[in-house]
Amino acid sequence: MTRRGLAGLAVLAVLVVVWPQVIGSGQLFFWDTAAIAVLFATSVNLLFGSGGIPSFGQAAFYGVGAYTVAKVAGHAWPVPAALVLAVLVGGVVAFATSLITWRTTGLAFAMLTLAIAQALYTLVEKVNWLGGYNGLPGISAPSLWGVNFFNQANLWYLNAVWVALGLLAFWRIRRSPFGHTLNAIRQDPQRAAFLGVNVRAYRAVAFTLAGCGAGLAGGLFAYTNQIVSPASLYWTESATPIIMLLLGGMTYFWGPAVGAVLLSALLNYLDQVTTSYLFYIGILLLAVLLLLPQGVLSIPAVAQGLLHRNRDGPGGGGRRRRHTLAMGLAAEPGDPAPAPLVPEPTDRASTP
Amino acid sequence: MIILATGLTDGMLIFLVASGLTLVLGVMRVVNFSHGGFFMVGAYLAYELLRGHVQPIWLFVLLIVVASGATAVVGLVSERVLFRRLYRLPEVSSLLGTYALLLILEGGAQLIWGQNPVTQPEPSGLVHAFTVAGAEVPRYDILIVVAGVLTAAVLQLLLKRTEFGRQLTAVAEDRYMAGLLGVNVNRVFAATFALGIFLAGLGGALAGPTLSMVPDIAVTFILQAFAVVIIGGFGSIGGSLIAALALGLLHSFLASDAPSLADFSLYILMAAVLVVRPQGLLGSRQLLGENL
Numbered sequence: 353m354t355r356r357g358l359a360g361l362a363v364l365a366v367l368v369v370v371w372p373q374v375i376g377s378g379q380l381f382f383w384d385t386a387a388i389a390v391l392f393a394t395s396v397n398l399l400f401g402s403g404g405i406p407s408f409g410q411a412a413f414y415g416v417g418a419y420t421v422a423k424v425a426g427h428a429w430p431v432p433a434a435l436v437l438a439v440l441v442g443g444v445v446a447f448a449t450s451l452i453t454w455r456t457t458g459l460a461f462a463m464l465t466l467a468i469a470q471a472l473y474t475l476v477e478k479v480n481w482l483g484g485y486n487g488l489p490g491i492s493a494p495s496l497w498g499v500n501f502f503n504q505a506n507l508w509y510l511n512a513v514w515v516a517l518g519l520l521a522f523w524r525i526r527r528s529p530f531g532h533t534l535n536a537i538r539q540d541p542q543r544a545a546f547l548g549v550n551v552r553a554y555r556a557v558a559f560t561l562a563g564c565g566a567g568l569a570g571g572l573f574a575y576t577n578q579i580v581s582p583a584s585l586y587w588t589e590s591a592t593p594i595i596m597l598l599l600g601g602m603t604y605f606w607g608p609a610v611g612a613v614l615l616s617a618l619l620n621y622l623d624q625v626t627t628s629y630l631f632y633i634g635i636l637l638l639a640v641l642l643l644l645p646q647g648v649l650s651i652p653a654v655a656q657g658l659l660h661r662n663r664d665g666p667g668g669g670g671r672r673r674r675h676t677l678a679m680g681l682a683a684e685p686g687d688p689a690p691a692p693l694v695p696e697p698t699d700r701a702s703t704p
Numbered sequence: 705m706i707i708l709a710t711g712l713t714d715g716m717l718i719f720l721v722a723s724g725l726t727l728v729l730g731v732m733r734v735v736n737f738s739h740g741g742f743f744m745v746g747a748y749l750a751y752e753l754l755r756g757h758v759q760p761i762w763l764f765v766l767l768i769v770v771a772s773g774a775t776a777v778v779g780l781v782s783e784r785v786l787f788r789r790l791y792r793l794p795e796v797s798s799l800l801g802t803y804a805l806l807l808i809l810e811g812g813a814q815l816i817w818g819q820n821p822v823t824q825p826e827p828s829g830l831v832h833a834f835t836v837a838g839a840e841v842p843r844y845d846i847l848i849v850v851a852g853v854l855t856a857a858v859l860q861l862l863l864k865r866t867e868f869g870r871q872l873t874a875v876a877e878d879r880y881m882a883g884l885l886g887v888n889v890n891r892v893f894a895a896t897f898a899l900g901i902f903l904a905g906l907g908g909a910l911a912g913p914t915l916s917m918v919p920d921i922a923v924t925f926i927l928q929a930f931a932v933v934i935i936g937g938f939g940s941i942g943g944s945l946i947a948a949l950a951l952g953l954l955h956s957f958l959a960s961d962a963p964s965l966a967d968f969s970l971y972i973l974m975a976a977v978l979v980v981r982p983q984g985l986l987g988s989r990q991l992l993g994e995n996l
Contacts, residue, residue, distance in 0.1 A: 406796040458795055459735050463934055470927055471971040478964060588923060591803060598800065627819065631811025637804035641797055642789055 368512045372505035380504045384576045386616040387511050388569050391518045393596040393608035395565025398522060400594065401602035402531055403558045404538030406462040408590050409449070409469030413442040413563040415585030417570030419476065422488040422580040431496050435514060435571045442567015443560050445472075450556035457541075466587055473585040487581030491574050511572050518568050519609070525561060526605055534558055595637050601647020610649060706841060707956045713845040715952025716852030717911050721925060722932035722944040723859060724903030730939020731876040731896045734790065737802040738782070739904050740926025741809030744919060746775040746905030747912045748817055751824045764827035765847075768909040775905025776898045783897040788890075806922060813919035821916035848910055855903065856945050863941070872896055876939065931970045935977045937984025946985055947973070 372380060392414060399405040417438035424434045453464045476482050483489075500506060525531050537544045537551055545551050574580050583589070592615070593608070600611025618636070622629035644650065725739045750771035754764065782805060790798040826844040863869035874882040875892045883889045908921075915921065932951060936943030951973055959966040977985060 400796070404796075406799065459799070460934075460938075462796070462799060463735065463930055466927070467931060467934065467971065467974060471968065474967050474971070478967065587927065594800065628811040628814035630807045631815060634804045634807030634809075634811055637807065638786070638801060641793070641801050641804065645793070645797065 368516075372508055380508050381576070382616070382620055384508055384511050385573070386613050387508075387515045388572050388576065389593070389596065389612040389616050390609040391515045391572070392566055392569035393593040393600075393612040394519055394522050394605075395562045395569065396593040397597045397602055397605075397608040398525065398534075398558055398562045398565070400597055401604075401607070402526060402538065403534040403555060404541075405555055405558060406458065407465045407559065407562070408462045408587065408594075409465035409467075410562065410566050410593060411585050411587065411589035412449070412469035412472045413446050413566035414570035414573070414589065415476065415580075415582070416445050416472070417442040417567030418574040418580045418584050419482055419488070419570075420567070421571040421574040422491045423482075425491045425574070426488075431510065431575070435568060438567045438571030438574075439564045440567070442570065443564035446563020446566070447556065447560040449563070450559040453559075454552055454556065466590070469585065469590060470587050473582055473587070476585055477582040483581075485582065487579060487583075489579040491578050491580065507576060511576060514568060514572055518565055522565060523605060530554075530557070595633065597647075598637065599640055599647055601649040603646060604649045607647050607649050611647065614648065707960050708953070709841040709845055710959075711953035711956035712949065713842075713848050713914075713952070714955060715949035716848050717907060717914070718928050718932055718951060719852055719945050719948035720855060720903055720907035720910065721929040722936070722948055723855065723941050724900035724907075725926075725929050726933045726936065726939055726941060726944045727859075727903070728897055728900040729933060731872055732787075732791075732893055733795075734787065734802065735799050736900070737799065737926065738805035738809060739802075739900070739929065740922045740924075741806045742775055742779055742901045742904040743908040743911075743925050743929075744813055744917075744922040745778060745809060746772055746908030747824075747915075747917050747921065748813060748908075749774050749905070750909035750912050751822060751917060754824055758825045759827050761827045761847075768906070771909045772902050772905035775908070776902035779901025779904075780894060780898045783894055787893075787897065806926075810919045810922045813922070817917075817919065819918065821918045823916050824912040826913045844913060848914075851906070851910055855906070856941070859941055868892075868895065928970060931974055933984075935974055935984055937986040940984065940986040943984055943986030947977075 367374075371383065375383070392410075396407070396410050399407050399410075420438040420441045421434045424437060429437075449465065449468050452468060453461055456464055477485050533544070533549055533554055536547075537549065537554055541551050570584065573584070593612070596611035596615045597608035598611065599615055600609065601607035604610075615633075619629060619633070622632055626632070640647065644654070646654070721739065721743055725736060728734060728736050728739070750768050753767040753771050759767070786801065786805060790801040793801065826842075827847075863872065871882070871887045871892050872895075874885070874887055875889055875896075879889050882892075907925075911921075911925075928951070932944050932947045935951070936945070936947035951970060954973055955966055955969040958969050965972070
């Protein structure tokens with residue numbers, strides 16, 4: 353990691369520590385959920401951004417993790433054990449799902465994951481042991497080493513630590529040979545297969561790892577929200593992290609995190625001013641897809657591209673523009689420049 | 705008997721929604737999440753035209769067709785404004801684009817009609833039930849079944865017997881080649897989309913009296929339609945008819961004999977079919993993405 357990156361992380365860490373004092377405990381619940389959304393969206397981005405795996409059923413693993421923690425919290429399991437179990441259960445369910453979807457890709461895969469997740473939702477809604485339609489209320493994190501998690505600030509630190517651990521894991525995965533191979537598979541599955549990569553197995557492993565991350569996020573959500581309901585598994589919940597990672601930019605590691613904070617804040621705001629936030633979220637999603645397909649983190653690169661075009665005068669500099677954008681994407685040394693998801697994004701981004 | 709009638713009716717409603725979805729998917733290769741949104745728009749537009757009152761049958765049918773046509777116009781506009789731009793994007797982005805449209809339609813309905821449920825009564829003459837073999841069957845079901853059968857027949861004729869149908873099949877098979885051979889692909893796309901959305905609107909308008917309308921029906925109905933499309937085979941209208949009827953019948957059969965399983969009928973049927981035929985009942989492997 354670069355020195356600038358490390359400095360940024362240090363600032364972030366200090367912010368996390370002082371945050372409860374800065375904003376007061378009344379607002380902490382919002383920031384808890386935003387932090388959890390950061391982890392969830394980052395886990396989903398292993399599929400979309402790295403592997404090009406369009407899963408529309410990630411809420412299932414999120415919900416499964418949440419229910420796992422809800423169940424064992426009743427038996428006063430210590431927090432780390434409960435969360436590790438949530439990770440494992442999320443991973444196992446995701447792995448089972450990946451076996452069912454083994455042979456499908458693209459749209460068929462998207463539809464199948466959606467259907468499987470929805471089947472789990474229906475199942476959870478019916479099982480009395482899981483509280484049925486009403487879900488499981490009254491979840492709390494038992495004290496650990498004398499730290500009481502009824503305290504909002506302590507709960508925030510608990511979330512921060514586990515979200516940080518999750519992010520670190522996904523950072524490592526993205527930079528590992530495994531992550532690079534996933535990138536190769538996204539860019540050209542056929543070529544990757546010719547080079548001897550077992551494409552289906554790699555996709556299944558990525559799917560399982562993303563399921564683990566979703567399970568952890570769901571587990572943290574159970575502690576934070578204190579009640580878990582089948583709504584966490586509903587299919588529209590699977591779409592939320594996807595909107596987040598698009599908003600932030602799926603080619604960047606921090607894209608989903610930025611998108612998660614932005615969308616959480618926006619939802620929080622819209623909730624206060626309108627009864628119909630869906631309408632505005634839909635408009636936002638369309639605008640991002642059509643005007644800024646690389647997300648808000650690509651704004652500097654796109655702006656740079658625009659500047660170059662203007663200097664070259666109208667009609668000129670098309671090639672240079674694209675070149676600049678590629679440079680902008682690879683701004684972080686050592687990070688392999690991810691291929692733009694959409695060919696020639698600047699063309700659309702710069703059209704008024 | 706009542707089981708049969710309910711199953712048939714439910715199946716026909718799902719078929720109306722799924723046929724439009726599978727048509728758009730087969731020809732344009734776009735999974736259209738917003739289809740459920742247009743279903744809802746059709747239901748609300750019919751409600752607006754009928755003013756929530758009991759109407760004579762002829763007026764009811766006429767206004768339902770008008771509402772479906774109006775829905776198709778909204779669809780056509782969105783095809784021009786939005787879908788044209790989505791074709792160029794990768795599959796996943798176009799999927800999310802249609803999801804965005806679903807959110808906009810649902811949110812728009814919330815803004816216009818609010819969250820409180822509204823109801824549309826059946827047309828006069830079809831309000832009550834009639835008795836067949838000791839079972840009470842709602843008369844309105846007849847209208848739905850007739851509409852479903854008519855739609856299936858008209859679609860079949862349209863696709864197999866007309867010039868438009870041949871062009872549509874050609875574009876679905878290979879849009880590039882069809883374009884080279886002089887088919888106006890853009891026009892076929894627009895017409896297909898309008899037809900698909902008309903069917904969605906018709907399904908919604910017809911379903912109106914059977915449910916209490918909330919904007920949320922946009923997301924609940926689309927999943928059944930998706931399942932039917934998967935079971936029947938991507939792009940196959942005959943397949944979706946069979947799948948929709950099978951789903952309706954299985955659901956109503958389970959609802960009477962094993963209620964706890966009824967909500968799973970969708971997944972039971974899907975699992976059973978996909979294990980034997982991954983491409984769906986009447987689907988081709990080409991669209992499944994069976995290659996890597």
